[in-house]
Amino acid sequence: MVFTGAVKTFGRAGQSVRAVDGIGLTVQRGETVALLGRNGAGKSTAISLLLGLNEPDDGSVRVLDRSPEQAVRAGLVGAMLQDGRPIQRVTVRELIAFVASTYPHPMPITEALDLAGVAEYANRRIDKLSGGQIQRVRFAVALAGNPELIVLDEPTAALDVDGRRAFWDSMRAYARRGNTVIFSTHYLEEADENADRIVVIDRGRIVADGSGESIKGAAGRHLVSFDLAGLPTEGLDLLPGVAVVEVTGDRALLHTDDSDATVVELARLGLIRGLQVSPATLEAAFLSLTSTAAPESRTDRKETV
Numbered sequence: 001m002v003f004t005g006a007v008k009t010f011g012r013a014g015q016s017v018r019a020v021d022g023i024g025l026t027v028q029r030g031e032t033v034a035l036l037g038r039n040g041a042g043k044s045t046a047i048s049l050l051l052g053l054n055e056p057d058d059g060s061v062r063v064l065d066r067s068p069e070q071a072v073r074a075g076l077v078g079a080m081l082q083d084g085r086p087i088q089r090v091t092v093r094e095l096i097a098f099v100a101s102t103y104p105h106p107m108p109i110t111e112a113l114d115l116a117g118v119a120e121y122a123n124r125r126i127d128k129l130s131g132g133q134i135q136r137v138r139f140a141v142a143l144a145g146n147p148e149l150i151v152l153d154e155p156t157a158a159l160d161v162d163g164r165r166a167f168w169d170s171m172r173a174y175a176r177r178g179n180t181v182i183f184s185t186h187y188l189e190e191a192d193e194n195a196d197r198i199v200v201i202d203r204g205r206i207v208a209d210g211s212g213e214s215i216k217g218a219a220g221r222h223l224v225s226f227d228l229a230g231l232p233t234e235g236l237d238l239l240p241g242v243a244v245v246e247v248t249g250d251r252a253l254l255h256t257d258d259s260d261a262t263v264v265e266l267a268r269l270g271l272i273r274g275l276q277v278s279p280a281t282l283e284a285a286f287l288s289l290t291s292t293a294a295p296e297s298r299t300d301r302k303e304t305v
């Protein structure tokens, strides 16, 4: 799967939004990649380009050496998008059998049911299932065509903790077969736990690309926090090393490239009440990356999807 300089703009001149603003991304076969970003970052639009639901205004998208439309039509790509409910008054098995029948080389129905973890309620009607169960049925629908690549747009939104765990178990079982998974999420932990690689998207651009560890490392920042004790927050961003300032209630949280220099200056200013220094969390790395967005692309890999 290769995005080359892909651009997608919505709206008319003057009021347009560059939802995808020059994405370059290559995904290898067998990788599980998380597209991580805030609301409106451009994840769903990137996915719509990948599935051929939208055409890029500029640049190109290729999937398994074909156009996205050709790849989808050949049953090579399965998708689970944010909206869309399966039809209601049929059993899970009937639905999967129907969907499978529309593909040239479908997955055996029992296998799709097992892999998605829906076999135990295969004979129940869709309208009798819980939200979590329906989400896994949607996953079974995405698997029915026996795709090599599956694309999941925020697949666990609205699932509880158990639902999430069950869903990711199924997804990993599919990935272990050598298949490729691309999913979008707002959740850093989910990306870190379930993806080999995290691509951070912000304002339509890739701002980081690597493992959870490497993203934490790339941000490379420490966190210094202290009680403001009613003092004003102006100028904290000018302290040595400080890249990002967050204030929550009466506590300031500084993301710093040089925690020693930051702490020395805070001490000089007498701002040491409740002072804490900690290494960057993935959450903090994400904030740093998306607030100093420097575009980055990755197109140097060999075996692509």
Ligand SMILES: Nc1ncnc2c1ncn2[C@@H]1O[C@H](COP(=O)(O)OP(=O)(O)OP(=O)(O)O)[C@@H](O)[C@H]1O
Residues within 6 Å of the ligand: 010, 011, 017, 018, 019, 037, 038, 039, 040, 041, 042, 043, 044, 045, 046, 186
């Ligand atoms: N069909 C559309 N018409 C106009 N603007 C759009 C359209 N689709 C998306 N946008 C805009 O493009 C930007 C990116 O939206 P997109 O849905 O791709 O983000 P996202 O990262 O998937 O967000 P979320 O996590 O909320 O789903 C947003 O500013 C959004 O308002």
